[in-house]
Amino acid sequence: MPFGLLKPLVDRAGRYSWIWPSTFLRQAVPRSRCISVLTVLRFMAGYWSRRRPRFLAGAAISFGATCFDLALPWASATLVDAIASERDQNTVWSAWLMFVLMFVGFTLTRNVAHRIWIPVAARNMEELTNEAFDRVQRFPAAWYSTAFTGGSVRQIGRAMWGYDDVTDALTVHVGPAIVVLVGLSGMLLMRSPLAGGVAILSVVLFTIVNLVVTARYVRPANLISTDLDSIVSGKIADAITANASVKSFAAERRELARLEEDTARWRESIERTWSRFVDLGLLQNLILLLMQAGVTGLMVRAWINGSATPGDVTFAMTAFILMSGYLRNLGDSVRGLQKGIDDAADAANFASERTETPGSHPGLMVRRGKVQFDHVCFAYGDDRDPILSGFDLIIEPGTTVAITGESGSGKSTLIRLLHRLYEPQQGRILIDGQDIAGVSLASLRSAIAIAPQEPVLFHRTIRENIAYGRPDASLDEVQRVARLACAEALIDRLPGGYDCLVGERGTTLSGGERQRVALARALLVDAPILVLDEATSALDRDTEEKILRNLANRSTGATTLVIAHRPAPIAAAGRVVRVIQGRALEA
Numbered sequence: 001m002p003f004g005l006l007k008p009l010v011d012r013a014g015r016y017s018w019i020w021p022s023t024f025l026r027q028a029v030p031r032s033r034c035i036s037v038l039t040v041l042r043f044m045a046g047y048w049s050r051r052r053p054r055f056l057a058g059a060a061i062s063f064g065a066t067c068f069d070l071a072l073p074w075a076s077a078t079l080v081d082a083i084a085s086e087r088d089q090n091t092v093w094s095a096w097l098m099f100v101l102m103f104v105g106f107t108l109t110r111n112v113a114h115r116i117w118i119p120v121a122a123r124n125m126e127e128l129t130n131e132a133f134d135r136v137q138r139f140p141a142a143w144y145s146t147a148f149t150g151g152s153v154r155q156i157g158r159a160m161w162g163y164d165d166v167t168d169a170l171t172v173h174v175g176p177a178i179v180v181l182v183g184l185s186g187m188l189l190m191r192s193p194l195a196g197g198v199a200i201l202s203v204v205l206f207t208i209v210n211l212v213v214t215a216r217y218v219r220p221a222n223l224i225s226t227d228l229d230s231i232v233s234g235k236i237a238d239a240i241t242a243n244a245s246v247k248s249f250a251a252e253r254r255e256l257a258r259l260e261e262d263t264a265r266w267r268e269s270i271e272r273t274w275s276r277f278v279d280l281g282l283l284q285n286l287i288l289l290l291m292q293a294g295v296t297g298l299m300v301r302a303w304i305n306g307s308a309t310p311g312d313v314t315f316a317m318t319a320f321i322l323m324s325g326y327l328r329n330l331g332d333s334v335r336g337l338q339k340g341i342d343d344a345a346d347a348a349n350f351a352s353e354r355t356e357t358p359g360s361h362p363g364l365m366v367r368r369g370k371v372q373f374d375h376v377c378f379a380y381g382d383d384r385d386p387i388l389s390g391f392d393l394i395i396e397p398g399t400t401v402a403i404t405g406e407s408g409s410g411k412s413t414l415i416r417l418l419h420r421l422y423e424p425q426q427g428r429i430l431i432d433g434q435d436i437a438g439v440s441l442a443s444l445r446s447a448i449a450i451a452p453q454e455p456v457l458f459h460r461t462i463r464e465n466i467a468y469g470r471p472d473a474s475l476d477e478v479q480r481v482a483r484l485a486c487a488e489a490l491i492d493r494l495p496g497g498y499d500c501l502v503g504e505r506g507t508t509l510s511g512g513e514r515q516r517v518a519l520a521r522a523l524l525v526d527a528p529i530l531v532l533d534e535a536t537s538a539l540d541r542d543t544e545e546k547i548l549r550n551l552a553n554r555s556t557g558a559t560t561l562v563i564a565h566r567p568a569p570i571a572a573a574g575r576v577v578r579v580i581q582g583r584a585l586e587a
């Protein structure tokens with residue numbers, strides 16, 4: 001395997017990398033990209049084996065096509081020899097027919113192979129995209145707190161085409177090229193040991209130069225360009241998502257200037273990458289020149305000496321044309337393979353990255369809805385100050401507790417821990433006596449409904465947004481919770497009412513309107529534990545009080561945690577707890 005030529009490095013996760021110590025490379029390759037080629041190929045092979053019989057049938061037929069190609073120089077030599085030795089017409093025409101049939105055979109078999117592969121490739125690319133998306137959605141909240149949305153979207157898209165590049169390179173180009181190059185070199189060797197020797201030497205030299213230069217000179221530059229490409233996409237997505245802030249500070253020029261810094265780095269990097277590709281092309285052509293001059297020159301010399309026929313010369317010329325085509329393709333294919341591997345590396349990384357739900361756990365059984373924080377200690381990272389240090393709180397079933405405290409004291413963090421978006425470093429959180437660390441995430445999260453301060457809505461209809469937790473809910477049920485959340489009048493005013501699309505992240509609604517839609521969404525699931533995380537903070541006082549009255553009259557028996565700064569929701573709760581210096585203090 002060509003990649004065996006390269007000295008492996010071991011990255012932090014103990015994986016091998018085939019990037020050489022940077023003798024050629026003067027820039028550091030991003031750490032996240034230190035994934036071994038073998039790991040990426042193994043990831044790809046997982047998809048190839050899903051439709052093994054079809055895949056292998058395509059490979060076998062493609063091999064047949066290659067054999068027809070391999071026989072073409074022989075057929076052309078036979079034809080020229082038949083003409084040169086002035087054989088009878090029938091022999092000449094049979095040789096001509098053989099020559100034509102070789103190409104017909106090649107065209108037909110290659111075509112059939114492609115038709116067999118098309119559905120395999122399309123299905124595998126579909127599954128790869130779906131699975132990468134599915135994994136990314138299940139990454140822990142900590143991953144999302146540092147990931148760039150746009151960059152991740154691009155990584156998934158690139159991985160899909162990376163699969164296509166790698167599969168094409170290996171099955172349609174590299175494999176057949178090896179067969180033709182080895183086969184034709186052997187056939188040349190039999191006709192003229194010297195010409196065969198030059199052909200073999202050229203092929204070996206071409207392959208080694210190609211692999212080493214690609215790996216040590218081209219790939220490192222390409223990895224950096226690929227990474228910068230993700231960064232540019234991520235920055236564009238970031239600025240477009242936060243466009244309202246950009247507009248409010250008239251900061252369009254500043255954002256453009258920020259992007260220009262990254263696109264300039266990308267331009268420098270891609271210029272370097274492309275130049276290296278062109279350097280590689282030049283080297284390849286020099287080796288091909290050596291092969292052309294050597295193989296055909298030696299055959300012409302042999303014909304002058306009388307040891308070769310015109311057919312042998314024709315064989316050498318046809319073989320050179322075929323071999324140089326395959327070698328050039330091999331160069332492109334190795335580059336395509338390289339690029340495909342780099343593009344698919346992110347998806348392979350995703351596949352090995354930890355998701356939120358490793359292992360299977362029993363479901364949470366909520367009988368009454370008692371919530372207990374038992375000496376919980378938590379910091380967002382080893383290098384961060386602790387947010388909670390020995391936090392104890394018991395919330396009795398069916399009661400409503402207001403949680404207050406200074407901004408940044410850790411109130412929302414409590415809810416993130418309750419939802420297991422993060423895990424406490426010490427202590428436990430219990431629901432009805434069950435440690436939530438030992439129950440399935442789906443059962444835990446469906447037992448807790450959260451109405452957040454800054455809800456994110458989907459670019460779907462109002463009805464779909466409210467019914468997100470219960471897609472089968474009837475319109476009557478949706479309307480009932482919309483009434484409780486004082487959202488009914490605002491929905492009636494919208495064009496199309498419940499069928500109105502709300503824009504990406506709900507941008508066509510005001511902050512208070514989004515909060516009411518999100519509150520209705522939380523109420524619809526009728527969960528035994530309800531969390532209002534400053535869920536009415538953007539509303540006017542009258543509407544907020546009306547909503548609080550509606551919630552108090554709704555006797556569902558849910559245990560309710562209300563995170564609030566404003567007096568109305570605090571006053572409506574039976575009990576008030578302050579978060580001070582990472583601990584709970586009864587107010």
Ligand SMILES: Nc1ncnc2c1ncn2[C@@H]1O[C@H](COP(=O)(O)OP(=O)(O)OP(=O)(O)O)[C@@H](O)[C@H]1O
Pocket residue numbers: 145380387405406407408409410411412413414
């Ligand atoms: N993902 C995160 N990574 C690192 N630090 C975080 C993260 N999320 C929150 N923090 C920090 O943790 C602290 C507590 O945040 P939290 O959101 O719990 O505060 P809060 O009490 O709800 O504040 P507010 O009343 O302003 O909403 C803050 O200092 C915040 O900067």
